[in-house]
Amino acid sequence: MKFSSKIQRCELSPVRKFYPYEVAAVEKGLTVHHLNIGQPDIETPKEFFDAVAHFSDSVLAYAPAPGENCFLEATRRYYESLGFHITCDDILATYGGSEALQIVLSCILDEGDEVLVPEPFYPNYTTFVNITGGKIMPIPTSPEEGYRFAKRELIEPRITERTRAILMTNPGNPTGVVLSREEMRLMADIAKEHNLFLISDEVYREIIYTGEKVSSMLEMEDAAENVVVIDSVSKRFSATGARVGALISRNRELMDQAMKLCQGRLCTATLDQVGAAAMYDRLKPEYYTSVREEYRRRKDAVVEALSKIPGVEFRSPEGAFYLMVTLPVDDAEKLQYFLLQEFQDNGETVMVTPAEGFYTDPALGRNKVRIAYVTNPEDVTRSIELLGLGIRAYQEKQGC
Structure with a gap:
């Protein structure tokens, strides 16, 4: 075989x-x-289990391909509470952050295309890029410099005609790095100037120790065509078994292309979305x-x-x-x-x-x-x- x-x-x-x-x-x-x-x-917050236990539909039906409306609305309100204005059309429900990444990379990479990734990086990024035929090009960092990577001199020399995106985690897995506002601004500027997607994996958004305000690359509204946010309820709510994530972008063309894959895999699990929506809606700051x-x-x-x-x-x-x-x-x-x-x-x-x-x-x-x-x-x-x-x-x- x-x-x-x-x-x-x-x-x-x-x-x-x-x-x-x-x-x-x-x-x-x-x-x-x-x-x-x-x-x-x-x-895991009891709100998740309560919502699932009180699900009253007589048929556990397919969810809509973009996601259950309750989940999309709850996610939108969560971001609104942080000061980031998106619509439900900017959100696609996915099987955790992992599927969101797979969908984005499948939409933007052809054989031989390159993605810049600060190194060390989450190992599954390699799998998600390799399965598209793409290639990770590392942005080297060092513990002596705090694993910081948001530097023009590190990134721009590595951009080639095959570069399609920069993929980063903020806060960082495995390094624990948290980007400053100035570093986030620089990353958005580089993506804009070089016409690249900036894929920001933000599943650890609230877990920061530096005193920095909870943030997102979505605040860089002038880079709306470039920014793609990967999110998930897994770590935020200690609900790793509820495979519910989100692909978020204001880039309409990207979201239209991603919808093809969302429809092809039918839907994200209905009950998990119901439970996730309840956590977003009912948990206080x-x-x-x-x-x-x-x-x-x-x-x-x-x-x-x-x-x-x-x-x-x-x-x-x-x-x-x-x-x-x-x-x-x-x-x-x-x-x-x-x-x-x-x-x-x-x-x-x-x-x-x-x-x-x-x-x-x-x-x-x-x-x-x-x-x-x-x-x-x-x-x-x-x-x-x-x-x-x-x-x-x-x-x-x-x-x-």
């Missing part, structure tokens, strides 16, 4: 590839702590504040715990709930296998995400990991302690 060259260019997710080894560790009786996947333990403060506690815990491990290097994150960490090991993937197969402390071990898949050149991430601090501060502290103990045991095995 023959498989497409496009699918063969894709790799398994570095976030999920160790799952079989986790299962084996649990079967041996170990407790596995998770620093590897962005699955928060914050309770205090909800977002409380969630942000909880993540701040977790961020402080992970920073304090990491600072106690000899040889690690990292930058304190400004937003989202991830950070990149350089470890004093030769190979972070080998370390992860060791942690799951050979290491334990009092019947416990830990999972992280080796960072090779966050770079176009895997060697750049070989001794790095992404850490997700998505559990309570006490668990985060214990998880990092286990990581430190595991590193020491791994070094002793290596003869370091």
Whole structure:
């Protein structure tokens, strides 16, 4: 049997590839702590479950291809509350932020086209670009400079006749970077000047620690033809299993093209949209504040715990709930296998995400990991302690 060259260019997710080894560790009786996947333990708001439980239609029918009106209106009102004026025609409901990205990239990329992406980046971006026949062109960043990428001298030399878009996450996954207003303005200006789409993945919008006002690239109204926002209820409401996201743009031609794919996949799940709409409509601003403060506690815990491990290097994150960490090991993937197969402390071990898949050149991430601090501060502290103990045991095995 023959498989497409496009699918063969894709790799398994570095976030999920160790799952079989986790299962084996649990079967041996170990407790596995998770620093590897962005699955928060914050309770999903009851408003979601209440709305689904009180759904009274006698037939669970197809939703409209653009989305249930209740969800589109709730999303529009949410953005209106932030000061960003959009219409329901500017919104398409999608299966999470992931499908929104897939749709946009399918609409704008031909074989050999290029997308500029600040590196390190969310590994699934590689899959979404590769499956179109496109190519990621990395914008290199460094921890020494805070992973900042909004610089003309970094971006413009990498723009070619094949460049179609800049894809960025703000706040950043995996770096925790939060763009300033000046940096957002610069990104919009570059996109306008070079006639590029600026795809802004904003699923962590409320989770910021810098004091910056909650924002969106949608505020750059003069760049309306360029800006595409990717959004989702997954992280905002700790509802990752409710696969409801949104593709948002004022570019009418793009939205008309995207509608072809929305109609082709029929619809996003009706009940999930109903539940998502209820969360947008019924939760007060205090909800977002409380969630942000909880993540701040977790961020402080992970920073304090990491600072106690000899040889690690990292930058304190400004937003989202991830950070990149350089470890004093030769190979972070080998370390992860060791942690799951050979290491334990009092019947416990830990999972992280080796960072090779966050770079176009895997060697750049070989001794790095992404850490997700998505559990309570006490668990985060214990998880990092286990990581430190595991590193020491791994070094002793290596003869370091």
